[in-house]
Amino acid sequence: MAHYDTLSLTVDDDRIAQLTLDRPEALNALNSAMMAEFAAALVEATQSGARALILTGKGRAFAAGADIAEMRDRTFGSMSDANHLALWERLADLPIPTIGAINGFALGGGCEIAMMCDILIAGESASFGLPEITLGIIPGIGGTQRLTRIVGKAQAMDLILTGRRIDADEARRLGLISRVVVDGEVVEQAQVIARQIAGSSARAVRAAKECVLRADQSSLSEGLLFERRWFHSLFAFDDQTEGMTAFLEKRPARFADA
Numbered sequence: 229m230a231h232y233d234t235l236s237l238t239v240d241d242d243r244i245a246q247l248t249l250d251r252p253e254a255l256n257a258l259n260s261a262m263m264a265e266f267a268a269a270l271v272e273a274t275q276s277g278a279r280a281l282i283l284t285g286k287g288r289a290f291a292a293g294a295d296i297a298e299m300r301d302r303t304f305g306s307m308s309d310a311n312h313l314a315l316w317e318r319l320a321d322l323p324i325p326t327i328g329a330i331n332g333f334a335l336g337g338g339c340e341i342a343m344m345c346d347i348l349i350a351g352e353s354a355s356f357g358l359p360e361i362t363l364g365i366i367p368g369i370g371g372t373q374r375l376t377r378i379v380g381k382a383q384a385m386d387l388i389l390t391g392r393r394i395d396a397d398e399a400r401r402l403g404l405i406s407r408v409v410v411d412g413e414v415v416e417q418a419q420v421i422a423r424q425i426a427g428s429s430a431r432a433v434r435a436a437k438e439c440v441l442r443a444d445q446s447s448l449s450e451g452l453l454f455e456r457r458w459f460h461s462l463f464a465f466d467d468q469t470e471g472m473t474a475f476l477e478k479r480p481a482r483f484a485d486a
Protein backbone atom coordinates (compact mmCIF):
# COMPACT_ATOMS: atom_id res chain seq x y z
CA MET A 229 0.00 0.00 0.00
CA ALA A 230 1.17 3.53 -0.72
CA HIS A 231 1.99 5.88 2.14
CA TYR A 232 -0.58 8.59 2.81
CA ASP A 233 -0.23 11.57 5.17
CA THR A 234 -3.88 12.22 5.97
CA LEU A 235 -5.33 8.71 5.99
CA SER A 236 -4.31 5.08 6.08
CA LEU A 237 -5.32 2.22 3.83
CA THR A 238 -5.02 -1.49 4.63
CA VAL A 239 -6.28 -4.57 2.79
CA ASP A 240 -6.38 -7.77 4.84
CA ASP A 241 -6.21 -11.44 3.83
CA ASP A 242 -10.00 -11.58 3.48
CA ARG A 243 -9.68 -8.74 0.95
CA ILE A 244 -11.39 -6.24 3.22
CA ALA A 245 -10.04 -2.76 2.64
CA GLN A 246 -10.09 -0.28 5.52
CA LEU A 247 -9.62 3.41 4.87
CA THR A 248 -9.12 5.43 8.05
CA LEU A 249 -9.24 9.24 7.99
CA ASP A 250 -6.23 10.26 10.04
CA ARG A 251 -6.10 13.90 11.13
CA PRO A 252 -7.36 13.37 14.68
CA GLU A 253 -5.87 16.65 15.91
CA ALA A 254 -8.42 18.44 13.66
CA LEU A 255 -11.18 15.87 14.19
CA ASN A 256 -10.37 14.53 10.71
CA ALA A 257 -11.47 17.75 9.02
CA LEU A 258 -11.53 17.17 5.29
CA ASN A 259 -8.87 19.27 3.56
CA SER A 260 -7.59 19.32 -0.02
CA ALA A 261 -4.65 17.03 0.72
CA MET A 262 -7.00 14.48 2.24
CA MET A 263 -9.40 14.74 -0.68
CA ALA A 264 -6.62 13.99 -3.19
CA GLU A 265 -5.29 11.12 -1.10
CA PHE A 266 -8.79 9.76 -0.58
CA ALA A 267 -9.36 9.57 -4.33
CA ALA A 268 -5.99 7.85 -4.82
CA ALA A 269 -6.67 5.41 -1.98
CA LEU A 270 -10.02 4.41 -3.48
CA VAL A 271 -8.26 3.55 -6.75
CA GLU A 272 -5.62 1.57 -4.86
CA ALA A 273 -8.24 -0.30 -2.83
CA THR A 274 -10.21 -1.23 -5.94
CA GLN A 275 -7.12 -2.31 -7.85
CA SER A 276 -6.01 -4.48 -4.92
CA GLY A 277 -9.04 -6.71 -5.54
CA ALA A 278 -10.74 -5.71 -2.29
CA ARG A 279 -14.28 -7.10 -1.97
CA ALA A 280 -15.58 -4.42 0.41
CA LEU A 281 -14.32 -1.18 1.87
CA ILE A 282 -14.73 0.04 5.44
CA LEU A 283 -14.48 3.80 5.94
CA THR A 284 -13.81 5.13 9.42
CA GLY A 285 -12.05 7.92 11.28
CA LYS A 286 -9.22 7.90 13.82
CA GLY A 287 -9.87 9.34 17.26
CA ARG A 288 -13.05 10.94 18.56
CA ALA A 289 -14.56 11.84 15.19
CA PHE A 290 -15.42 10.20 11.92
CA ALA A 291 -14.97 13.67 10.42
CA ALA A 292 -16.06 17.09 11.70
CA GLY A 293 -16.62 18.43 8.22
CA ALA A 294 -14.65 20.25 5.57
CA ASP A 295 -11.61 22.08 6.92
CA ILE A 296 -12.91 25.51 7.92
CA ALA A 297 -9.42 26.99 8.34
CA GLU A 298 -8.54 25.98 4.79
CA MET A 299 -11.85 27.19 3.36
CA ARG A 300 -12.14 30.55 5.07
CA ASP A 301 -10.12 32.55 2.52
CA ARG A 302 -11.28 30.70 -0.57
CA THR A 303 -13.02 32.68 -3.30
CA PHE A 304 -15.80 31.81 -5.70
CA GLY A 305 -13.19 31.65 -8.49
CA SER A 306 -10.87 29.24 -6.71
CA MET A 307 -13.76 27.01 -5.64
CA SER A 308 -15.54 26.83 -8.97
CA ASP A 309 -12.46 26.74 -11.24
CA ALA A 310 -11.18 23.66 -9.40
CA ASN A 311 -14.69 22.19 -9.13
CA HIS A 312 -13.74 21.91 -5.48
CA LEU A 313 -15.13 18.90 -3.54
CA ALA A 314 -16.00 16.92 -6.69
CA LEU A 315 -13.36 14.26 -5.92
CA TRP A 316 -15.21 13.12 -2.80
CA GLU A 317 -17.96 11.86 -5.09
CA ARG A 318 -15.62 9.03 -6.17
CA LEU A 319 -16.71 7.18 -3.04
CA ALA A 320 -20.27 6.98 -4.31
CA ASP A 321 -19.01 5.54 -7.61
CA LEU A 322 -17.01 2.69 -6.07
CA PRO A 323 -18.10 -0.66 -7.54
CA ILE A 324 -17.55 -2.61 -4.29
CA PRO A 325 -19.78 -2.25 -1.21
CA THR A 326 -18.74 0.48 1.21
CA ILE A 327 -19.42 0.33 4.93
CA GLY A 328 -19.21 3.50 7.00
CA ALA A 329 -18.10 2.79 10.56
CA ILE A 330 -19.02 6.00 12.35
CA ASN A 331 -17.31 6.89 15.59
CA GLY A 332 -17.98 10.26 17.24
CA PHE A 333 -18.78 13.32 15.13
CA ALA A 334 -19.98 13.01 11.54
CA LEU A 335 -20.69 16.63 10.76
CA GLY A 336 -20.95 18.69 7.60
CA GLY A 337 -18.83 17.07 4.89
CA GLY A 338 -18.19 14.19 7.30
CA CYS A 339 -21.89 13.45 7.41
CA GLU A 340 -22.08 13.90 3.66
CA ILE A 341 -19.39 11.34 2.84
CA ALA A 342 -20.91 9.01 5.44
CA MET A 343 -24.20 9.19 3.55
CA MET A 344 -22.41 8.04 0.38
CA CYS A 345 -21.63 4.68 2.03
CA ASP A 346 -23.79 1.69 1.16
CA ILE A 347 -24.13 0.51 4.76
CA LEU A 348 -23.72 2.78 7.77
CA ILE A 349 -23.20 1.63 11.32
CA ALA A 350 -22.50 3.94 14.23
CA GLY A 351 -21.38 3.84 17.83
CA GLU A 352 -23.92 4.81 20.51
CA SER A 353 -22.36 8.22 21.05
CA ALA A 354 -21.92 9.12 17.40
CA SER A 355 -23.57 12.34 16.28
CA PHE A 356 -24.64 13.51 12.88
CA GLY A 357 -25.48 16.92 11.47
CA LEU A 358 -25.12 19.39 8.65
CA PRO A 359 -24.10 22.62 10.44
CA GLU A 360 -22.91 24.38 7.27
CA ILE A 361 -25.72 26.94 7.57
CA THR A 362 -24.08 28.25 10.75
CA LEU A 363 -20.99 29.11 8.66
CA GLY A 364 -22.90 30.99 5.99
CA ILE A 365 -22.73 28.15 3.47
CA ILE A 366 -24.69 25.01 2.59
CA PRO A 367 -23.67 21.35 2.23
CA GLY A 368 -21.58 20.86 -0.92
CA ILE A 369 -20.73 17.14 -1.01
CA GLY A 370 -24.21 15.98 -1.86
CA GLY A 371 -25.76 16.63 1.56
CA THR A 372 -28.93 18.38 0.47
CA GLN A 373 -29.64 15.76 -2.18
CA ARG A 374 -28.81 12.59 -0.29
CA LEU A 375 -30.40 13.66 2.98
CA THR A 376 -33.65 14.64 1.24
CA ARG A 377 -33.79 11.31 -0.58
CA ILE A 378 -33.13 9.43 2.66
CA VAL A 379 -35.35 11.26 5.16
CA GLY A 380 -37.75 13.31 3.02
CA LYS A 381 -38.17 17.05 2.59
CA ALA A 382 -39.48 18.07 6.02
CA GLN A 383 -36.79 16.28 8.03
CA ALA A 384 -34.06 17.40 5.61
CA MET A 385 -35.17 21.03 5.85
CA ASP A 386 -35.24 20.79 9.66
CA LEU A 387 -31.70 19.39 9.82
CA ILE A 388 -30.18 21.60 7.11
CA LEU A 389 -31.84 24.91 8.03
CA THR A 390 -31.18 24.59 11.76
CA GLY A 391 -27.85 22.76 11.54
CA ARG A 392 -28.88 20.77 14.61
CA ARG A 393 -27.07 17.62 15.61
CA ILE A 394 -28.80 14.27 16.07
CA ASP A 395 -27.58 11.24 17.98
CA ALA A 396 -27.15 7.73 16.65
CA ASP A 397 -30.60 6.55 17.75
CA GLU A 398 -32.35 9.42 15.99
CA ALA A 399 -30.19 8.87 12.92
CA ARG A 400 -31.33 5.24 12.86
CA ARG A 401 -34.98 6.19 13.33
CA LEU A 402 -34.72 8.64 10.43
CA GLY A 403 -33.08 5.98 8.26
CA LEU A 404 -29.65 7.59 7.95
CA ILE A 405 -27.88 4.56 9.44
CA SER A 406 -28.74 0.87 9.66
CA ARG A 407 -27.23 -0.24 12.97
CA VAL A 408 -26.17 1.28 16.29
CA VAL A 409 -23.50 -0.66 18.16
CA VAL A 410 -21.50 -0.25 21.34
CA ASP A 411 -18.84 2.47 21.09
CA GLY A 412 -15.50 0.86 20.45
CA GLU A 413 -17.02 -2.03 18.49
CA VAL A 414 -17.92 -0.08 15.38
CA VAL A 415 -15.01 -1.19 13.22
CA GLU A 416 -15.21 -4.77 14.50
CA GLN A 417 -18.91 -4.94 13.56
CA ALA A 418 -18.17 -3.40 10.16
CA GLN A 419 -15.56 -6.12 9.62
CA VAL A 420 -18.12 -8.83 10.40
CA ILE A 421 -20.44 -7.38 7.74
CA ALA A 422 -17.58 -6.93 5.28
CA ARG A 423 -16.40 -10.54 5.71
CA GLN A 424 -19.92 -11.78 5.08
CA ILE A 425 -20.04 -9.78 1.85
CA ALA A 426 -16.57 -10.97 0.84
CA GLY A 427 -17.73 -14.58 1.24
CA SER A 428 -20.62 -14.11 -1.19
CA SER A 429 -20.60 -14.21 -4.97
CA ALA A 430 -18.81 -11.07 -6.19
CA ARG A 431 -21.10 -10.84 -9.21
CA ALA A 432 -24.26 -11.15 -7.13
CA VAL A 433 -22.96 -8.50 -4.72
CA ARG A 434 -22.22 -6.15 -7.60
CA ALA A 435 -25.64 -6.79 -9.12
CA ALA A 436 -27.39 -6.15 -5.82
CA LYS A 437 -25.47 -2.91 -5.26
CA GLU A 438 -26.21 -1.63 -8.76
CA CYS A 439 -29.89 -2.47 -8.44
CA VAL A 440 -30.32 -0.79 -5.05
CA LEU A 441 -28.54 2.34 -6.26
CA ARG A 442 -30.69 2.36 -9.40
CA ALA A 443 -33.79 2.55 -7.22
CA ASP A 444 -32.85 6.14 -6.31
CA GLN A 445 -32.26 7.23 -9.86
CA SER A 446 -34.86 5.66 -12.09
CA SER A 447 -38.58 5.25 -12.42
CA LEU A 448 -40.02 2.14 -10.78
CA SER A 449 -40.59 0.41 -14.14
CA GLU A 450 -37.01 1.08 -15.29
CA GLY A 451 -35.69 -0.14 -11.95
CA LEU A 452 -37.77 -3.31 -12.09
CA LEU A 453 -36.55 -4.10 -15.58
CA PHE A 454 -32.95 -3.40 -14.59
CA GLU A 455 -33.29 -5.74 -11.62
CA ARG A 456 -34.92 -8.50 -13.70
CA ARG A 457 -32.19 -8.27 -16.37
CA TRP A 458 -29.45 -8.50 -13.73
CA PHE A 459 -31.31 -11.46 -12.21
CA HIS A 460 -31.37 -13.21 -15.61
CA SER A 461 -27.68 -12.42 -16.16
CA LEU A 462 -26.57 -14.14 -12.98
CA PHE A 463 -27.70 -17.45 -14.51
CA ALA A 464 -24.81 -17.10 -16.94
CA PHE A 465 -22.27 -17.71 -14.18
CA ASP A 466 -21.15 -20.69 -12.09
CA ASP A 467 -21.91 -18.90 -8.81
CA GLN A 468 -25.63 -19.43 -9.32
CA THR A 469 -25.19 -23.19 -9.89
CA GLU A 470 -22.83 -23.45 -6.93
CA GLY A 471 -25.07 -21.46 -4.59
CA MET A 472 -28.15 -23.50 -5.37
CA THR A 473 -26.33 -26.84 -5.43
CA ALA A 474 -24.77 -26.06 -2.04
CA PHE A 475 -28.21 -25.34 -0.61
CA LEU A 476 -29.62 -28.61 -1.93
CA GLU A 477 -26.57 -30.57 -0.70
CA LYS A 478 -26.87 -28.86 2.72
CA ARG A 479 -23.30 -27.47 2.67
CA PRO A 480 -21.80 -23.97 2.58
CA ALA A 481 -21.39 -22.53 -0.91
CA ARG A 482 -17.88 -22.17 -2.29
CA PHE A 483 -17.99 -19.25 -4.69
CA ALA A 484 -15.13 -18.98 -7.16
CA ASP A 485 -13.81 -15.62 -6.05
CA ALA A 486 -14.88 -15.58 -2.39
Ligand SMILES: C/C=C/C(=O)SCCNC(=O)CCNC(=O)[C@H](O)C(C)(C)COP(=O)(O)OP(=O)(O)OC[C@H]1O[C@@H](n2cnc3c(N)ncnc32)[C@H](O)[C@@H]1OP(=O)(O)O
Nearest residue numbers: 253254255257292293294295296297336337359367368369
Ligand atom coordinates in the same frame (compact mmCIF):
# COMPACT_ATOMS: atom_id res chain seq x y z
C1 LIG B 1 -19.19 21.03 2.02
C2 LIG B 1 -18.86 20.83 3.43
C3 LIG B 1 -18.77 21.89 4.29
C4 LIG B 1 -18.44 21.67 5.70
O1 LIG B 1 -18.30 20.54 6.14
S1 LIG B 1 -18.24 23.02 6.69
C5 LIG B 1 -17.81 22.37 8.27
C6 LIG B 1 -19.00 21.81 9.00
N1 LIG B 1 -18.57 21.33 10.31
C7 LIG B 1 -18.65 22.07 11.43
O2 LIG B 1 -19.10 23.21 11.42
C8 LIG B 1 -18.15 21.44 12.69
C9 LIG B 1 -16.97 22.23 13.23
N2 LIG B 1 -16.49 21.66 14.49
C10 LIG B 1 -17.13 21.79 15.65
O3 LIG B 1 -18.21 22.37 15.75
C11 LIG B 1 -16.47 21.25 16.88
O4 LIG B 1 -15.12 21.04 16.60
C12 LIG B 1 -17.06 19.92 17.37
C13 LIG B 1 -18.47 20.17 17.91
C14 LIG B 1 -17.09 18.88 16.28
C15 LIG B 1 -16.18 19.39 18.54
O5 LIG B 1 -16.02 20.38 19.52
P1 LIG B 1 -14.88 20.16 20.63
O6 LIG B 1 -15.03 18.82 21.24
O7 LIG B 1 -14.95 21.33 21.55
O8 LIG B 1 -13.49 20.15 19.84
P2 LIG B 1 -12.75 21.40 19.17
O9 LIG B 1 -11.78 21.96 20.15
O10 LIG B 1 -13.73 22.34 18.58
O11 LIG B 1 -11.98 20.68 17.95
C16 LIG B 1 -10.72 20.08 18.11
C17 LIG B 1 -9.80 20.65 17.04
O12 LIG B 1 -10.34 20.30 15.77
C18 LIG B 1 -10.51 21.48 15.00
N3 LIG B 1 -11.66 21.32 14.10
C19 LIG B 1 -12.84 20.74 14.40
N4 LIG B 1 -13.65 20.77 13.33
C20 LIG B 1 -12.96 21.39 12.35
C21 LIG B 1 -13.27 21.73 11.01
N5 LIG B 1 -14.45 21.38 10.44
N6 LIG B 1 -12.33 22.38 10.29
C22 LIG B 1 -11.14 22.68 10.83
N7 LIG B 1 -10.79 22.37 12.10
C23 LIG B 1 -11.70 21.75 12.84
C24 LIG B 1 -10.74 22.58 16.02
O13 LIG B 1 -10.46 23.83 15.45
C25 LIG B 1 -9.76 22.18 17.10
O14 LIG B 1 -8.47 22.57 16.69
P3 LIG B 1 -7.49 23.29 17.76
O15 LIG B 1 -7.22 22.25 18.80
O16 LIG B 1 -6.25 23.63 16.96
O17 LIG B 1 -8.19 24.47 18.31
